[in-house]
Amino acid sequence: MADGEEPMALDVGSSGDWDGRWRHVQKFLERSGPFTHPDFEPSEETLQFLLETCKILVIGAGGLGCELLKNLALSGFRHIHVVDMDTIDVSNLNRQFLFRSKDVGHPKAEVAADFINSRVPGCHVVPHFKKIQEFDESFYRQFHIIVCGLDSIIARRWMNGMLLSLLVYDDGVLDPSSIIPLIDGGTEGFKGNARVILPGMTACIDCTLELYPPQINFPMCTIASMPRLPEHCIEYARILQWPKENTSIPSLLVLMCLPLYGVALDGDNPEHIHWVFQKSLERAAEFNIIGVTYRLTQGVVKRIIPAVASTNAVIAGTVPSRENTALFAYVPLNNYLVFNDVDGLYTYTFEAERKENCSACSQVPQKLQFPPSAKLQEVLEYLTENASLQMKSPAITATLEGKNKTLYLQTVASIEEKTRPNLCKTLKELGLADGQELAVADVTTPQTVLFKLNFTS
Amino acid sequence: MTMADHKTNKDQRYDRQLRLWGDHGQEALENAHVCLVNAAASGTEILKNLVLPGIGAFTIVDGHRVSGEDVGNNFFLSSDSVGKNRAQATTELLQELNTDVSGNFVEENPDRLLDNDPEFFHRFSLVIAVQLEESTCLRLGSVLWNAAVPFLVCRTYGLVGYMRLVVREHTVVESHPDNALEDLRLDQPFPELTNHITSYDLDNMEKKHDFQLPRNYKEKEAFRQLLREGIRKNENGTPEEEENFDEAIKNVNTALNPSKIPTAVEDLFNAEQCENITSQSPAFWVMVRAVRDFVQAEGRGSLPVRGTIPDMIADSDKFISLQNVYRERALQDAAAVSRHVESHLQAVGKVCKNAAFLRVVHCRALVEEYGVDTVHKDEITSCMDNPDSEMVLYLMLRSVDCFYQQHSRYPGVYNYQVEDDIVRLKLCVHSLLQEYGLTVNVKDDYVHEFCRYGAAEPHTVAAFMGGAAAQEAIKLITHQFVPFNNTFIYNAMAQTSATFQL
Numbered sequence: 001m002a003d004g005e006e007p008m009a010l011d012v013g014s015s016g017d018w019d020g021r022w023r024h025v026q027k028f029l030e031r032s033g034p035f036t037h038p039d040f041e042p043s044e045e046t047l048q049f050l051l052e053t054c055k056i057l058v059i060g061a062g063g064l065g066c067e068l069l070k071n072l073a074l075s076g077f078r079h080i081h082v083v084d085m086d087t088i089d090v091s092n093l094n095r096q097f098l099f100r101s102k103d104v105g106h107p108k109a110e111v112a113a114d115f116i117n118s119r120v121p122g123c124h125v126v127p128h129f130k131k132i133q134e135f136d137e138s139f140y141r142q143f144h145i146i147v148c149g150l151d152s153i154i155a156r157r158w159m160n161g162m163l164l165s166l167l168v169y170d171d172g173v174l175d176p177s178s179i180i181p182l183i184d185g186g187t188e189g190f191k192g193n194a195r196v197i198l199p200g201m202t203a204c205i206d207c208t209l210e211l212y213p214p215q216i217n218f219p220m221c222t223i224a225s226m227p228r229l230p231e232h233c234i235e236y237a238r239i240l241q242w243p244k245e246n247t248s249i250p251s252l253l254v255l256m257c258l259p260l261y262g263v264a265l266d267g268d269n270p271e272h273i274h275w276v277f278q279k280s281l282e283r284a285a286e287f288n289i290i291g292v293t294y295r296l297t298q299g300v301v302k303r304i305i306p307a308v309a310s311t312n313a314v315i316a317g318t319v320p321s322r323e324n325t326a327l328f329a330y331v332p333l334n335n336y337l338v339f340n341d342v343d344g345l346y347t348y349t350f351e352a353e354r355k356e357n358c359s360a361c362s363q364v365p366q367k368l369q370f371p372p373s374a375k376l377q378e379v380l381e382y383l384t385e386n387a388s389l390q391m392k393s394p395a396i397t398a399t400l401e402g403k404n405k406t407l408y409l410q411t412v413a414s415i416e417e418k419t420r421p422n423l424c425k426t427l428k429e430l431g432l433a434d435g436q437e438l439a440v441a442d443v444t445t446p447q448t449v450l451f452k453l454n455f456t457s
Numbered sequence: 458m459t460m461a462d463h464k465t466n467k468d469q470r471y472d473r474q475l476r477l478w479g480d481h482g483q484e485a486l487e488n489a490h491v492c493l494v495n496a497a498a499s500g501t502e503i504l505k506n507l508v509l510p511g512i513g514a515f516t517i518v519d520g521h522r523v524s525g526e527d528v529g530n531n532f533f534l535s536s537d538s539v540g541k542n543r544a545q546a547t548t549e550l551l552q553e554l555n556t557d558v559s560g561n562f563v564e565e566n567p568d569r570l571l572d573n574d575p576e577f578f579h580r581f582s583l584v585i586a587v588q589l590e591e592s593t594c595l596r597l598g599s600v601l602w603n604a605a606v607p608f609l610v611c612r613t614y615g616l617v618g619y620m621r622l623v624v625r626e627h628t629v630v631e632s633h634p635d636n637a638l639e640d641l642r643l644d645q646p647f648p649e650l651t652n653h654i655t656s657y658d659l660d661n662m663e664k665k666h667d668f669q670l671p672r673n674y675k676e677k678e679a680f681r682q683l684l685r686e687g688i689r690k691n692e693n694g695t696p697e698e699e700e701n702f703d704e705a706i707k708n709v710n711t712a713l714n715p716s717k718i719p720t721a722v723e724d725l726f727n728a729e730q731c732e733n734i735t736s737q738s739p740a741f742w743v744m745v746r747a748v749r750d751f752v753q754a755e756g757r758g759s760l761p762v763r764g765t766i767p768d769m770i771a772d773s774d775k776f777i778s779l780q781n782v783y784r785e786r787a788l789q790d791a792a793a794v795s796r797h798v799e800s801h802l803q804a805v806g807k808v809c810k811n812a813a814f815l816r817v818v819h820c821r822a823l824v825e826e827y828g829v830d831t832v833h834k835d836e837i838t839s840c841m842d843n844p845d846s847e848m849v850l851y852l853m854l855r856s857v858d859c860f861y862q863q864h865s866r867y868p869g870v871y872n873y874q875v876e877d878d879i880v881r882l883k884l885c886v887h888s889l890l891q892e893y894g895l896t897v898n899v900k901d902d903y904v905h906e907f908c909r910y911g912a913a914e915p916h917t918v919a920a921f922m923g924g925a926a927a928q929e930a931i932k933l934i935t936h937q938f939v940p941f942n943n944t945f946i947y948n949a950m951a952q953t954s955a956t957f958q959l
Contacts (some may be wrong), residue, residue, distance in 0.1 A: 018536065020525035024913045027615070031875070033909045034902035035950055067920065070532050090469040094509055097554055121536055147937040189477055190928065190938070228776040229768055287773045299476065306476035309509040310928040313502065317921025318952060337952050341928050342635055343943035347954040 016122030022047060025076050050076040051122075057143040058082045059132060059159060061108040063307055064149025064185050066098045069112055072147075073120040080116075081143070083128045083135070084109040089268070095309035132159060133446070137166055137233030140180070147319060148184045149306035151305075153205075153212055154392060154443050156184060157360070160197070161445035164361050167200045174200045185315045189306045195336040195352065199361065202335055203352040206360035210387050211352075215303070230291035231286060234300040237279035238265060243278035267302035276301055314339055359389055359449055368438065368451045372428035376407060380423065383440060391442040398438050400431050407438075427453070467511075467557070474510050482935040483511065487557075487932045489582040490514040494597070495521070496547040498914055499613045500587040501533040502923025504551050507930060514559040515551070519544035520566030528923050530916045549843065568593050575600045583933055585926065588914065591858040598623055598823035607933050610823075611926045614857065615910025617850045618922040618947030621959075622820045622929065622940055626723055627729075628741040629816040630808055631937040637814065640763035647762065650910055653782045653952070680713070681706050701770045718752070726752075727942050728817075744808045745815065747797035751763050759810040761790035769864045820943035826959045832893050833959050841897035841955065846948040852879035852889065852899055853907045859885040867912035879908045918949045 029046040056077050058068050061084040072080055086108050088099045097107070098115040109127035116125045117190035132155060140146070140162055150156050159182065182197040184205065197204055222228070223235045246263045250338075266272050277297040284292045298304060318337055334349035357364045370379060376396070383391045395409040407430060408419045421428060432438075434455040439448045468475070475483055476582060489512055493500045504515055521527075521543045528534045531547070538546035544562035552560035563570070563577075567589070570577055578584055584601055586594060586608070594610060601608040601623070608623040615852045642650060684706050688696040705712075716727075725731060726749045730742045764787025766780055774949075791809040808815070825831040840848035858866050860882055868878035883904050890897065925945065932940045944957045 018525045018528070021529035023526045024530045025917050027909065027911045027913045028915065031872070031909050031911075034905050070918050071920055074530055074532060090466065091472045093470050094472075094474055094511075097505060097509055100553075119535060120530065226772045226776075228771065228773055228780075288772075288777050295472070295476070298472075304473070306929070307473040307479060308931075309506045310924040310931070313506055313924025313927070314921050315924075317917050317919075317924060318949075319917075334952075338634075338690075341925065341938075342633060343939040344956055345925055345929075345954060347947075347952070349952055396850065402539055 001349050022076060047076060048246045051078050053079075054145075055079045055081070055143050057140070058149065059083055059146065059155075060149035060151070061098075061112040061127075062086070062092065062149060062151065063095045063309075063312040064187065064316050065108070066096045066112060067127060067320060068149055068185075068313050069098070071114050071316055071319070073116050073123040073125070078123050080123070080125045082109050082125055083115060083130060083132055084112075085129065085131045093310055094227055095307060097309070099271070118408055121395075132162075137162070141166055143180060146180055146182050150184075150186070154205055156205050157444040160199070161447055163197075163199040164204065165447050172309050181201065182308070183318055183319050185436065187307065187311045187315050189308070190311055190342045191338070191340045192311050193336065193338045194315050194318045197335070202282050202352065203354045204361040206388075207355040207358045208336075208352050209390055227283065227287055227289060230280070230289055230296055231284040231300050232291075233280040233287075233289060233292055234276065235278045236283050238301055242276065265301065267298070273298050273301060290318055311341070314341075355388070360445065366449060366451045367454055369454050370427060371456050372432075372434075373426050375424055376430060377423040379427070379438075380408065383442075391440070391444055394440045394442045396438055396440055398430075398436060400430060427455075471511060478935050478937050482937050485935045486510055487513045490516065490580065491930065491934075492516045492518060492578065492581040492584045494584065495588050495824050496533075496543045496586040497610055497613075497921050498531040498919040499926075500917055501531055501547050501551060501587070502920050503585055503587070503611065503926045503930070505533070505554065506923055506927030508551055508554045508558050508560075510931070511557050512934075513556060516561040516563060517544040517548050518563045518565060518567055518570060519547075520564065520569070530914055530919065532916075547582070555775040567597060567936070571600065574914045576604075578606060579604045581606055583607045583930055585611060585930065587611045589602075589614070590861060592862070595823055596829065599934075601820045606777070609926060609930060609933075611922055612854070613914045613919045613922050614854060615907065615913055616915070616918060616949040617854065618908075618918055618925070618945075618949065619851070619854055620922065620926055620929065620941070620945040621823070621826075622933075622943045623823055624818065624820045624940075625820040627820075627933060627936075627940060628739070629814075629818065629932075629936055629939055630741070630811055632811070632814040632816050632834075632939050633937060634814055638711055639765075639767050640813070641712055641714065642759075642762065645711055645759060647786055649782055649786055653779065656912065661748065661752050681709050683727065684709070704770050718758075718760055722760070722813060722815055725815060725817060744794075747794045748808065748812055750797040751794045755793045756790070760812040762787045762795055763810055763813070764788070765810075816939055818940055818942050829893060834893065834895060834959060836848060836959065837893075837895055838897055840955075841895075844898055846898055847948055847953065848957065849899055849903050850946050850948060851944065851957065851959070853897075853903050854884070854896070856882060856886045856889050856899075856904075857907055857912070859889055869908035869911040871911070871941060875908050875911070879905055882908055915949075918947070921947060921949070 021137050026047060029093070030042050030044055032040075032042045039388045040213060056072060056079070058072070058080060059068070059082075061082050065082065065084065068079065084107070087105055088096070088100070088103045088108055088111060090104055091101060092108075093101065096108070096406055103111045107127070107129035113125035113127035116123055119181060146159070146163065148156060148159060151158075163180050163182055166178055166180060168175040178198055179198055181183060183194065184193060184197065185194040196202070218235055222272050223232050223239065226238060227233050236377065239287055242265050246265075256347070265276070273294070277294050280292045280297055284290070318339075334351045336352045337349045340346045354361065356362060357366075368379060368382070380394065383389055383394045393410040395411065396407040397404055398407055399405070405417065406419060407422050409415045432453060435455065436453045438451045438453055440451060441448045471483060477869070478486075483727065491504075491507060491512055491514070493504055493515060496517050500517075504517075507515065521544070522537045523534055523541050523543050523546050525539060525541065525890045528536060528538060533542075533547045533550040535550070542562075542564040544564055548560045548562040548663050552558065567586075573592070578597070578600055584597070584606055586597060589597070589610070589612075598608055598610075602625065605625055607627065609914060610619075610621040610623070640955060646654070685696070688702045690696050690701050725745050730738065731745050734743055734746050752758060762783060766783050769781070787809065794809055826833070837848060839851070840846045841852075857867055860878075863885070864881070868882045869875045883901070886899050886904060890899070926945070929940050932938045941956050942958055944959045945954065946957070947954045
């Protein structure tokens with residue numbers, strides 16, 4: 001654009017800034033406008049707040065994470081933390097542009113932080129090569145905003161739960177200073193979405209669980225005896241043949257998805273994939289099914305989601321705009337945005353609504369209605385299959401005879417084995433009473449969820 | 458690294474995108490050479506999203522020197538780029554994203570190139586121009602239109618993003634529609650299908666293989682009832698649980714859709730290019746003509762059979778043999794189409810499988826959009842029935858271009874200019890509307906807002922547009938998926954967007 005004379009050499013002041021550096025951003029922070037939030041006051045101090053005080057946490061340093069870090073850094077944010085538990089893989093390089101071939105195998109968070117810090121002077125990204133679950137409230141509490149670029153619904157729900165647990169209520173009234181806005185984005189091929197969550201105020205992740213499409217799982221009878229598609233042959237090799245040849249546990253227990261002893265199938269091990277590929281070909285030949293390829297095998301085993309740079313760029317580009325008043329002081333019309341560019345370009349926004357009895361954010365006590373003759377197995381199935389709960393591996397405990405007793409827990413093999421017989425017992429046999437409270441823990445939430453057990457006749 | 462190693466490495470690197478556009482799409486990408494005019498942030502963001510997936514080559518044309526402001530919003534400039542030519546500085550940092558890509562730069566103002574060597578632009582698969590002044594943009598548009606080189610214009614202006622696609626004719630064989638109906642031909646079964654179906658002896662089948670197929674076309678509800686009645690009952694008269702029947706009943710709506718030729722394809726058949734096939738005709742039109750010939754002959758009014766069927770509850774051998782009936786028919790139909798194409802000896806398979814999804818996109822020349830007699834007045838006026846429609850942002854962009862023409866700068870760049878420029882910009886809006894005879898109301902708020910922007914290019918909006926434009930570029934290069942037609946506006950304030958045909 002038309003510009004005055006610029007010095008030929010860059011005069012980097014003590015703040016690490018040079019003349020004109022933030023000019024593109026300043027126009028929005030220092031000038032009033034007809035569409036800004038009514039409470040917005042243009043001032044030179046907002047830029048200083050961004051540069052010196054505002055602390056942002058980015059979760060995930062993958063496709064979205066790299067884009068987010070770049071966008072935040074070039075928008076004036078300097079105090080950024082990034083958490084990612086993964087290391088870099090070759091297949092990341094087509095879109096995760098902070099990484100190069102030489103970085104394969106290294107932690108994403110660390111490489112990403114180094115790149116941004118050297119490319120954007122003054123920006124100070126702090127990496128954490130860790131799982132989000134390894135941090136507690138004291139870590140998360142320090143941030144003004146949290147932005148997620150995750151690839152797992154479970155992790156999103158955990159994060160959601162963590163921020164809900166930080167909320168402070170004074171006499172039943174929510175203290176707004178305890179709210180940390182959460183901005184969550186996701187992409188898949190040419191589709192993406194971005195949403196703003198104000199915990200305790202607007203719809204949370206669990207309020208809209210039904211929006212997430214269910215994972216495709218083929219029926220076992222199809223896989224075992226009536227395959228028709230190449231995918232069925234691959235699942236046969238993965239689910240039935242692999243455990244048979246690599247563990248000592250009967251396949252019946254495999255079907256119950258219980259923990260195994262032996263070599264687990266590793267989707268990142270090319271030898272494992274090759275084995276599955278060969279077995280799938282044999283199976284397909286038996287049934288005259290065509291279409292089994294190495295690429296398809298890998299895709300099915302690893303549940304690969306196609307991904308390109310452009311979609312991540314678009315969604316990450318909407319995220320900083322969705323931050324409340326920090327950046328441009330606009331109020332987006334709706335809190336949920338979807339994007340699709342398969343045919344032309346399509347965007348759509350709507351206001352996701354809070355669910356009245358959301359198990360995560362509503363504070364409405366959750367109920368379990370079962371007859372006393374129901375088996376514990378049925379309760380477990382309800383917790384995992386119910387569309388609003390969708391728990392993954394819930395652990396159920398109850399207070400019996402004054403003591404805290406674990407009724408069933410899956411995630412620790414020895415306890416699973418000990419409590420497995422309880423699954424076949426009835427609620428009455430287990431000594432549970434009408435109105436009893438059950439505490440349920442699960443990977444989808446950092447806090448246990450309390451359920452009230454009501455006996456039906 | 459050996460050739461084989463390199464290929465494997467590339468397969469691994471590009472795995473996630475190969476699953477979207479296939480090896481043939483990737484090949485098209487790697488054979489393409491894209492030109493970017495102006496290495497502003499919007500431009501380098503677009504290129505980033507083309508270099509990462511492995512575009513063959515890019516060339517940046519830019520005569521500007523890097524300023525402190527540039528370094529502030531552009532990821533592909535560093536603090537020691539200031540003073541260097543912007544094309545050169547950004548090429549270095551873009552190149553290092555992917556060593557498979559060949560990066561080039563020309564330190565030249567596009568106006569000078571258009572003066573001295575307009576044919577320079579003829580060599581590219583696609584030219585992308587960002588943040589380009591109106592007059593140069595129109596000149597470049599004209600050159601590219603005459604040379605039939607696709608042109609994508611992109612700009613970030615404050616919190617508004619804009620894209621315009623200019624291409625004479627863009628053909629799409631693989632549009633990959635999201636929710637396509639299946640091609641089962643249940644209403645017009647071909648002979649082999651009828652034979653296959655009548656070979657089932659339903660009453661004498663074992664209980665677990667019991668199912669019925671439609672013998673004639675009835676009202677869908679009555680048809681479902683027919684299906685329900687077909688479920689075998691046990692001794693007490695209660696219907697058995699038959700998964701395959703349940704599936705049939707559920708799918709009555711979609712499976713019994715009439716096998717019609719889509720309007721978009723009819724339009725192709727009626728097009729002049731299809732009617733008049735010459736030795737100069739592009740392969741696409743030769744194949745469309747062959748498909749049309751097939752429809753009129755062997756197809757008896759129908760397109761070639763697609764050949765795929767959805768998964769359905771059945772045992773393996775019955776499913777496979779049914780699938781093979783459709784597959785074999787599809788191969789036969791493709792062979793018939795091939796015979797129609799014989800004189801031109803072109804590959805036909807993909808076209809037949811995608812016959813129902815063939816698309817052509819025509820995005821008219823800029824000179825027509827800007828022409829007083831050819832402007833799409835009705836489109837603009839009807840959109841402006843809602844004065845907050847994204848169309849007002851388009852009118853504002855045209856107005857700031859008028860402002861630039863008059864004052865050699867954009868409005869509100871410096872704080873002291875803002876107040877007076879609001880008045881000047883308003884005059885530009887009025888004269889623009891008058892020139893085109895547009896009786897629409899442009900609210901003062903938008904004039905104020907566009908002065909506020911001061912022609913800033915905030916990185917996040919540039920990043921959004923970078924993603925959007927790059928994907929359209931990939932569609933143009935691979936001829937897969939359908940590009941927008943022809944003007945896209947993004948409102949970063951409200952997070953809304955719209956597409957107009959201007």
